[in-house]
Amino acid sequence: MTQRNFVLKIKSKIWIETNDRILISEGRVQLLKLIEETGSLNKAAKVMNLSYQKAWKLVDTSNKAAKSPLIETQVGGNKGGGTVLTPYGKSLIDSFEAINVACWEFLDEQLKKHSL
Structure with a gap:
């Protein structure tokens, strides 16, 4: 019997929750x-093919789950409004x-340890 040459990969998606809400x-x-x-937020939603309402819900849920806001909105004026990430939002992304x-590195190591 011939063995086929194949490469195994583990696929995984993780998220972090707090109080049964997805934080990130x-x-x-x-x-x-x-x-x-x-x-x-509106432009970001368009790039991701999300409705503004869906994008707002995602960010709002994360904001409510977080210990500090992830974004700040700026009301219009001469330069118009906008949305910016807070320092906490940036650190959460990095973390x-x-x-x-x-996690991926750990899972790859585990796959190497076991003969499948």
Whole structure:
């Protein structure tokens, strides 16, 4: 019997919850990064093909779950309104991404340890 050559990979998605609410996930990180890049929740939602209402709900749920707000909205004026990430929002993204990478590395190590 011939053995086929194949490569195993573990796929995983993680998120962090608090009080049964999602605080942060890959999708929310993407949304927050786009808010930072575009300066607008509406523009970020459009890039992700989300309705404004859905994007707002995601950010609002995360804000309510967090110990500090992730974003701040700025009311219009001469330069118009906008949305910016708070320092806590930026640190949460950095922490989540580091945890996510460490998780993938751990899972890859576990796969190498076991003969499948």
